[in-house]
Amino acid sequence: MTATSPTALLEIALPVPLRRHFDYLPPVDISPEQITNLLPGVLIRVPFGRQELVGVLLRVKTASEQPSHKLRAALAVIDTEPALDQELLDLCLWAADYYQCAAGEALQTALPVLLRQGDPAQLRGEAVFTLTTEGKGLPVGGLKRAPKQAALLAALQTQPHLTRAQLEQLDIPRTIATTLIDKGLVHIITLAPDYTPPTGPLLGEPSLTLSEEQQAAFDQIDYNRFKTYLLDGATGSGKTEIYLQAIEETLKKGKQALVLVPEIGLTPQTLQRFQRRFNLPVVALHSGLNDRERLDAWLQARAGIARIIIGTRSALFTPLKAPGIIIIDEEHDGSFKQQDGFRYSARDLAAMRAHRLNIPLILGSATPSLETLHNAHQGRYQHLRLQARAGKAKPPEIQLLDIRGEILHEGFSQASIEAIGDNLRKGNQALVFLNRRGYAPALECHDCGWLANCNHCDARMTVHQTPRHLHCHHCDHQRALPKRCPSCNSSNIRPLGQGTERSELVLQELFPDYKVIRVDRDSTRNKNSMQKLLADVHSGEPCILIGTQMLAKGHHFENVTLVVIIDADAGLFSTDFRGPERMGQLLLQVAGRAGRAEKPGRVLLQSNHTDHPLVQTLVYQGYHALAELILQERHITQLPPFRHLALLRAESKHAQVAVAFLQQARQLAEAIQAPSPLLSYLGPLPAMMEKRGDRYRYQLQISAAQRKSLQLLLGQLALQLEAHPLASKVRWSLDVDPQEMA
Numbered sequence: 135m136t137a138t139s140p141t142a143l144l145e146i147a148l149p150v151p152l153r154r155h156f157d158y159l160p161p162v163d164i165s166p167e168q169i170t171n172l173l174p175g176v177l178i179r180v181p182f183g184r185q186e187l188v189g190v191l192l193r194v195k196t197a198s199e200q201p202s203h204k205l206r207a208a209l210a211v212i213d214t215e216p217a218l219d220q221e222l223l224d225l226c227l228w229a230a231d232y233y234q235c236a237a238g239e240a241l242q243t244a245l246p247v248l249l250r251q252g253d254p255a256q257l258r259g260e261a262v263f264t265l266t267t268e269g270k271g272l273p274v275g276g277l278k279r280a281p282k283q284a285a286l287l288a289a290l291q292t293q294p295h296l297t298r299a300q301l302e303q304l305d306i307p308r309t310i311a312t313t314l315i316d317k318g319l320v321h322i323i324t325l326a327p328d329y330t331p332p333t334g335p336l337l338g339e340p341s342l343t344l345s346e347e348q349q350a351a352f353d354q355i356d357y358n359r360f361k362t363y364l365l366d367g368a369t370g371s372g373k374t375e376i377y378l379q380a381i382e383e384t385l386k387k388g389k390q391a392l393v394l395v396p397e398i399g400l401t402p403q404t405l406q407r408f409q410r411r412f413n414l415p416v417v418a419l420h421s422g423l424n425d426r427e428r429l430d431a432w433l434q435a436r437a438g439i440a441r442i443i444i445g446t447r448s449a450l451f452t453p454l455k456a457p458g459i460i461i462i463d464e465e466h467d468g469s470f471k472q473q474d475g476f477r478y479s480a481r482d483l484a485a486m487r488a489h490r491l492n493i494p495l496i497l498g499s500a501t502p503s504l505e506t507l508h509n510a511h512q513g514r515y516q517h518l519r520l521q522a523r524a525g526k527a528k529p530p531e532i533q534l535l536d537i538r539g540e541i542l543h544e545g546f547s548q549a550s551i552e553a554i555g556d557n558l559r560k561g562n563q564a565l566v567f568l569n570r571r572g573y574a575p576a577l578e579c580h581d582c583g584w585l586a587n588c589n590h591c592d593a594r595m596t597v598h599q600t601p602r603h604l605h606c607h608h609c610d611h612q613r614a615l616p617k618r619c620p621s622c623n624s625s626n627i628r629p630l631g632q633g634t635e636r637s638e639l640v641l642q643e644l645f646p647d648y649k650v651i652r653v654d655r656d657s658t659r660n661k662n663s664m665q666k667l668l669a670d671v672h673s674g675e676p677c678i679l680i681g682t683q684m685l686a687k688g689h690h691f692e693n694v695t696l697v698v699i700i701d702a703d704a705g706l707f708s709t710d711f712r713g714p715e716r717m718g719q720l721l722l723q724v725a726g727r728a729g730r731a732e733k734p735g736r737v738l739l740q741s742n743h744t745d746h747p748l749v750q751t752l753v754y755q756g757y758h759a760l761a762e763l764i765l766q767e768r769h770i771t772q773l774p775p776f777r778h779l780a781l782l783r784a785e786s787k788h789a790q791v792a793v794a795f796l797q798q799a800r801q802l803a804e805a806i807q808a809p810s811p812l813l814s815y816l817g818p819l820p821a822m823m824e825k826r827g828d829r830y831r832y833q834l835q836i837s838a839a840q841r842k843s844l845q846l847l848l849g850q851l852a853l854q855l856e857a858h859p860l861a862s863k864v865r866w867s868l869d870v871d872p873q874e875m876a
């Protein structure tokens with residue numbers, strides 16, 4: 135029964151996993167006029183059970199399905215200005231419907247942490263370092279005996295002030311600034327909240343001259359309307375220069391640019407390149423920032439102070455005062471898909487946002503995803519090809535090394551070792567790629583065959599040496615290395631296989647006169663650690679880089695002329711249908727690090743399956759031939775992009791409970807829409823890793839010929855599952871357009 139409330143009511147989305155909105159009475163200390171003036175997107179603190187939550191106002195209304203005497207009053211309006219404008223609010227609500235997520239959880243994703251906690255969305259003045267009168271009087275090149283102090287002084291002599299973030303980018307510790315403050319040469323001032331740098335030339339350094347191929351691609355971009363462009367360029371072909379010049383055109387129109395990159399590690403170097411090019415505020419948004427830094431950057435973008443915003447996946451939800459263009463670099467990268475909670479794809483959602491804003495979207499990649507290529511083939515995206523490397527750089531020579539039957543030295547073939555040594559002696563750098571962290575992927579008893587398995591997952595424990603321990607990379611369980619085999623009590627237990635940590639030690643033994651630099655999740659945990667590790671590489675001195683896929687994305691190493699891929703077969707026999715596609719993307723992205731400057735590059739792929747059709751196609755015909763081959767297979771097997779998928783996942787400490795939930799979910803789904811060639815069901819089936827973190831994991835796969843019919847089914851099914859008796863006994867989630875079948 136609907137009861138009419140005597141006063142205005144607030145309809146609010148709360149950060150809870152329930153697919154519904156909540157009605158509240160207004161706060162007691164707010165006038166009726168203030169209530170009617172409240173706009174959607176305002177943040178409001180409310181009581182919820184025994185706790186307090188911060189929700190997003192969706193609308194002010196006069197009636198509720200709940201009796202008025204059961205409604206509670208909101209506690210406070212946090213800020214009368216909407217945190218999310220109507221454009222972002224509508225985008226998040228659309229995405230919540232599409233990805234089958236509670237609206238409140240989707241809206242929370244779009245908000246910086248401090249706003250979620252109830253802080254007001256107020257710009258604050260930024261504390262910056264600037265020269266005192268005495269500091270300005272020092273000659274250029276002063277303080278030569280203190281290089282770091284001299285570097286800070288030189289930087290402040292070329293620009294009016296430096297932020298703390300800029301100090302970090304220059305690798306100048308704050309203690310250096312403190313020293314100069316004590317000397318009276320530098321002091322701290324606070325900029326006004328709405329401070330904008332003085333106007334001057336737009337460019338800090340001149341644009342590069344585009345090649346004919348680059349120019350032809352650049353000339354096709356229309357900045358006055360929505361269109362999606364696939365900038366499909368070989369590694370080193372100059373995609374970033376096209377981004378920069380497209381942003382220049384956007385800035386000339388008084389608009390803002392939003393640039394998404396896949397990894398935090400890429401953000402600082404991208405930020406530096408953009409800051410060198412443009413004399414306008416550029417901000418970064420990623421999880422490596424503290425909460426206050428992230429909120430400040432977000433507010434500067436909303437106010438229009440920040441003209442270029444660079445960030446990772448969630449930066450897509452940055453409010454823009456004057457949106458002009460969205461660019462997604464390495465669009466194929468899986469990190470653009472959120473894998474828990476609000477399981478959105480930043481790439482796909484960027485297309486929707488650009489469409490609603492009527493602005494261009496550029497998707498850039500040397501190895502485009504098959505979905506994006508298919509859209510280009512169908513004419514939905516404009517396909518811009520760059521096939522030649524920029525300048526005098528030539529594509530690297532790729533050579534297959536058949537290692538079947540060969541005695542390897544800790545995973546390295548003799549040909550690879552000799553090639554690395556020869557490359558170093560010529561004064562060049564080498565990159566060794568191995569996509570496995572740790573010292574070794576397994577620990578084995580050589581007498582009885584026992585393997586160190588995780589007690590909580592269907593996975594082996596990885597051996598780490600620094601510090602020495604066993605580590606499960608799936609559930610994060612850790613334990614000490616055993617001295618004896620727990621099965622037969624033998625002391626003959628040995629690491630099995632290669633990890634980056636082990637390869638680092640091997641390379642250091644083989645080439646003691648050269649620096650070996652390891653880049654993986656373990657070596658780059660600390661803030662700015664990636665920049666510090668890569669500083670030696672950018673110096674140009676001969677060295678060896680050893681690392682995981684973190685090295686494959688977007689890095690420009692001018693002196694790397696040799697790439698050695700230790701295990702080129704990973705992904706060939708994956709149980710995930712996307713395995714071969716990802717293998718091709720990863721191998722060519724890594725190979726693209728070689729020979730990016732004037733020196734020729736060479737790539738060695740160690741493989742036990744050199745005659746495999748996919749390997750042969752990739753090496754001798756290139757990624758696009760491989761992509762066409764896989765697309766043909768996908769068409770025959772009716773897999774994405776030719777059909778649309780959703781995964782209903784369930785996990786429980788008891789396998790039978792998860793299976794029962796999915797069995798009943800399938801019955802409910804089939805009652806809504808019976809199986810047919812247009813919509814089919816598969817499962818319940820165990821996940822690829824059935825047990826992880828002490829929970830048994832199963833999934834139901836739903837496949838549809840049309841996106842609309844899939845959405846109609848999922849919308850009804852989600853509401854029925856939410857009310858199902860078994861729903862409270864399992865963890866369940868819907869993943870629309872899944873990128874991981876695990």
